[in-house]
Structure formats: C-alpha cells, structure tokens
Amino acid sequence: MSEHLYNKYVKNMTLEEKIAQLLQLAAPFYDEPGDDSEITGPMEELGIGNDTKRAAGSVLGIAGAEKMMAVQKEHLASNRLGIPLLFMADIVHGFKTIFPIPLAIGCSWNPELAELSAEIAAREAAVSGLHVTFAPMVDLVRDGRWGRVMESTGEDTYLNSVFAKAFVQGFQGDDLENDMTRVAACVKHFAAYGLAEGGRDYNTVDLSERQLREYYLPAYKAAVDAGVEMVMTSFNIVDGIPATGNRRLMRGLLRDEWGFDGVVISDWAAIKEMIAHGAAEDDKEAAFKAIYSGVDIDMMTTSYVKHLPELVKEGLVDEALIDEAVLRILKLKEKLGLFENPMRGADPELEKKIVYSDEHRQVSRKLAEKSSVLLKNEGVLPLQANQRVALIGPFADSGDILGWWSWQGSKETAVKLGASMQVLSASPDHVVIAEGSGIHTISESQKAEAIKAAADADVIVLAVGEASEMSGEGGSRSDIRLPQAQLELIRVMKELGKPLAVVLFNGRPLDLHGVYDVADAVLEAWFPGSEGGAALADLLYGKVNPSGRLSMSFPYSVGQIPVYYNAYNTGRPKPEEETDNRYISQYIDIPNEPLLPFGFGLSYTTFAYEGLSLSSEVMAADRPLEVKVTVTNTGNMAGTETVQLYIRDISGEVVRPVKELKDFRQVGLAPGESKEVVFRIEETQLRYHHSDLSFTSDPGRFTVYVGASSREVQKAGFRLA
Incomplete structure (x- = not known):
C-alpha cells in the first residue's frame, strides 16, 4: 500500500494525527478562518476545539474558490505534516447550473447526455474548490413514497447500472490527477437504501442475499468497475446490521470480493446512529464496529476522534486498521494532486467565467427536453403559436423547478415557464398567466382569477405539482396524489369545457387520480433544472418532440406499491382476459398493473x-x-x-x-x-x-x-x- 506515502506521512504521524485524518467536519466549523479564539456553535456541540479542526482530513459543504483557498491555506499553515484537506459536497444533479433531477435524467434513456451533465457539474465544482462529489446515487427504487426516489434513475437494475457508469465517467474523466476540471465521485448509498420499508426514509431494509445480489448490488458494482473513488455507507440495516458497521458487507463483499481499494465514508452521523439502531451500546462500540468494518471517514461525529485512541490502547483495535484507512485517504489526496497543488483547480477568476455559463445552461436545457415524458395527449399538444393560452397554477411563474439537492442553484435565475411560453407564442398577450392556487391552499379569489384568465383562452395549461421540499431526503409521503388544493383547481378548470393540458413538476411518480383521468394531455416535467421553463415551452409548442420514457412506473394507486414491471408471475397469475375467478393474485378493487408502466412515453408522432x-x-x-x-x-x-x-x-x-x-x-x-x-x-x-x-x-x-x-x-x- 503506497509505501512512499506510508514512509513520508503515516510513519511520522501520532495516533491522534492519524485519527484526525478520518474526521470530516462541515462548513460551519470553518466560517471564521484564522480566528483561534472562537469556538463556534458546531464545535461546542461536538466537543472539539481548534486543534482537532486543524488536523481534520476533509471538509463538507464549502464552495467558492476564494473560501476554499482561504480554508486550505489556514489549515496548511498549522498542520504539522502539511497534509491538505479534501473538500467534498453533494453535487447530485449540477453545481450552479442545475440539471433535471436524476430520476428525470433516467427518463432520458440517454447515458451520453447524463455523462456530459456530470462532466459539467464537475467542471463547475472543481473551479469552485471542490474535490469530491457525493454522487451518483444508484439505489434501486420501487416505492414512490420514498422521497429520495428523485435521486435515483429508477426501478431497473440494468438501466441504473448504465447510468451509474455514465455518471462516474462524467465526474472523474480518465485522468483525475492531471485533469483539474474533474472531481472524484462517491457512489451511494451502500447498500439497498432504496428498499426502505414503507417508503419511510432511514427505515429498515430486509431482503435475502440473493435478492440483494440480483437487483440491488449491480448498479453499485457498475460504479466500482467504472473506477469510482469513494463509496458512502447507507443509513439502513442490511441483514439486520447497520451498513456502517457491517463488516461482511463492507470488507467481505465490497473490498475482498469486488476488490474496491478506495475510500469508504459514512453518511452524516451514521456511525453514531448505530446506537439508536440497537447495534452499539455507546459511541465507543460504534467506533469499534465502524473501523473494524472498514469505514475510513467518520462524517460529522467524534466517534473516531474520541474513542479510537483508547480502543487502540486497550488492544481492541489494531493500529494497522487505522493506518490502512489513513493510507486510503492519502492515496486519494495524492491521486487528486493535492500534495503538489493543494488548491488544485480552484480559480476565482475562471470561476466567474465557467460557473453557470451559457454553454452549460444549454446542455441543461437539452437534457430537460430529453427527460420530460409525454404521458397523455388527446390532440391538445403541441400548442400553436396563434392560440390563446391560459397558463394557470402554482408553477406557472415559479422558480421552484430545480428540485432537492440543488445546493448552489438559484430559483431566482431559473428560467420560468410563463415567460418562455410568451416568447414562443405569436404575441406575449396570447399567454395569460394566473397562479390559480398555492401548493397546498386555494382561495376563492385565486379561483376567480383563474376563471378570468381562462375566459378568452383557446386552451388551458395547468402547471401543478409538488414543492421541491416535498421530495428529497426526509421527504417521504404516504399520500402521493397532488395536494387537494391543486386537484380542486384542476376540477374547476375542467368545468370550463376547454381543452386542458397539465404540466407536472414533481420528484416522484404520483398517483394521478384527478389529473390523468381529467386532463386531455399530461406532460411530466419532473424538476427540470435551471433551463426548465425554456425546455418545457419548446416541448409544449412542438419546437422539440417529446422523447422521454419512464424509468419508474406510475402506480394506479398507492395501495399497489411497490409496483414495478419486472415482477414475478406467481402460481396464480391474473390473466389478460376478464375472469370471474376470485382465487388468483389480484386486487378486487383496482387493477394489478400500474397506470403507466416502465419504459412508457408518447411522442407527437407515431x-x-x-x-x-x-x-x-x-x-x-x-x-x-x-x-x-x-x-x-x-x-x-x-x-x-x-x-x-x-x-x-x-x-x-x-x-x-x-x-x-x-x-x-x-x-x-x-x-x-x-x-x-x-x-x-x-x-x-x-x-x-x-x-x-x-x-x-x-x-x-x-x-x-x-x-x-x-x-x-x-x-x-x-x-x-
């Protein structure tokens, strides 16, 4: 293992310095670079001081070239061996230029464009001082109630594997050491996080090893085979053991069987969470199980810093395990060229030119066009430029189209649907915009405004959906229909008797009752990113022909979930023809099949x-x-x-x-x-x-x-x- 790194650094480090390399701290710890006197709130909360902060091995969530360079400079000035920090962040579907959410990218069925989106995200992140992105998320998902479905590319093992490889190649390129426009990728969440019971985030996962290997592991394996540099542990248990303390999973399968020799990092506080799981009595036992299982970096707890020294002293942990973890971290820093150039690609002047450039935004626009899925169309779309259109709904003039994990994205500068449609119509006056309702509320005055806007319209377009915080991490929902206020808006507009098209903004497959059965056309936009409004206007007016295909089935009802195309037949399958036989595998109140199946999507042609x-x-x-x-x-x-x-x-x-x-x-x-x-x-x-x-x-x-x-x-x- 990298003998020169061992001889130059590890051999000369104290045990405390080694363990500090295994600590990742978040951005608030570095909000006052150079201030030796003030212990910030987060530092007090974790019970650490400036000495530990200076010795830490990596930082989460700092972005901006100037800030990164200042923090790195201060760190190196006080780090005895001059070991640079790694800067990491969640760059999931874009840095400043936000692309469609990954679930939408999956619907493009276009791995080449997905790879380009990751390449652009890496370019913007790298020039802004970042070295590692916590992406791609390749968890297989079959339950739309889980908020993090928006981070996955869908329900299919093969398709997810194709996209996993594409994202890793886009982020990392072919020469990570010399290509300063790329960042190291971290595949997550290992393993089977997408099977959270009941669709409830952080919840129990229970499956056989055969099912794990058959369906849930292949996309992670595709990322490892593509050379991914890091793996993040999942919050859930695997075979009854939290992934972060699961030696058989992390050392046995990931390292020994698959040959992964990169860095393993816990998810946020996941080591400490083994206590709540019931897998560790206290912080000390959690630290022991994590290091024993091969977790190299402890994200945002002090389990390692506080307890590994005594575990080594007591002979419970061999210091060689810590040396291995430190070496893996140093190898990544070396591969990124940080020992020679600790500022790497950070460049404040170039940052201004590259980040959110027109070139990058045009790729976002193209991917949004390719990711949108036409779900229904009974002669309403495409719109004609000379038609009078009433654009109504909470997303008609909203910048909340980026979706969760758009950390550096700007809702204010996101291209809105209404303005984009006015550009393509024969006259801006041909598109009348009204809010109609909020996300969760509707008033009589909003209804009246919507009815007035639709009075002279030839066609009504409703822009409805979920607010971005209704999906994403911690965004699990038991009822995946549109909020009642928006269903009421659709009902009111339908009563006007005019052609009705619906554009959906959402982070998951929805139960579309009250939408699909009412509207004449339905366009699934997902959260389309920075250029979403422009892309959707092009689709609505036929400048671009929809080509997206669903990478996740839309349920007929939430009661079917999990519902997915590649199910087993059972010994008593429901036949295609009608039958009075009760004793078959069926619901007596709804169909077995999803409303819209995996792979489905319409076009303006046939x-x-x-x-x-x-x-x-x-x-x-x-x-x-x-x-x-x-x-x-x-x-x-x-x-x-x-x-x-x-x-x-x-x-x-x-x-x-x-x-x-x-x-x-x-x-x-x-x-x-x-x-x-x-x-x-x-x-x-x-x-x-x-x-x-x-x-x-x-x-x-x-x-x-x-x-x-x-x-x-x-x-x-x-x-x-």
Missing part, C-alpha cells in the same frame, strides 16, 4: 414495429443471437424512439421475472422513415443468481420482447442449449 426476427431459434455460449426489428415513423413529425429489449427465462432453478430489460437503442426517424434495429444477445445476459448464489444461466426456453415500453411489445422465442 412509430410502428414490424418484422421481429431472431438469427436462430437456438443459442449457445459460443453462438450469440441477433434480434432484428424494423421501426417506422408513421406520423408527420421527426421523432426519437427508444427501442427496448426485454427477455424472460421461462423456467429457471429460481423463478425469473416476467420481463427484464437487457438492452435499448434510441433511433431518430424522419416522417415515413424506417430503420432496422439490431440487438445482440449473449449467454452472459441470461445469467442470474441461483439459490446457491452462483451466477450462471439455465438451458431451456426464453422469450424475447421488443417494443416501445415494458407493456407494448412484440415477442419471439429461442432455446439456450
């Missing part, structure tokens, strides 16, 4: 699939299959179709899902144009985890499905010899 064929009816490990299908644009507008390939293993040693996404292609087609889309199926794509956890395939029959969504498919069959 596409036809024909000629699905396989190169052979039998495949073997050394004889892959080719799958071909011809896709034709049968409409009057150029568009992009996402052609999706699913496979079902008909009979496995362990039962297999009804469908599993294995590949996809995006094809752009002019009106009347056809293209042949070719997929290649290899035996490796048919493997899964068996009951003994071996990862192999079974000989036998398989079905191939190709189509526009997980529900709308053509099929063919083959055998694996």
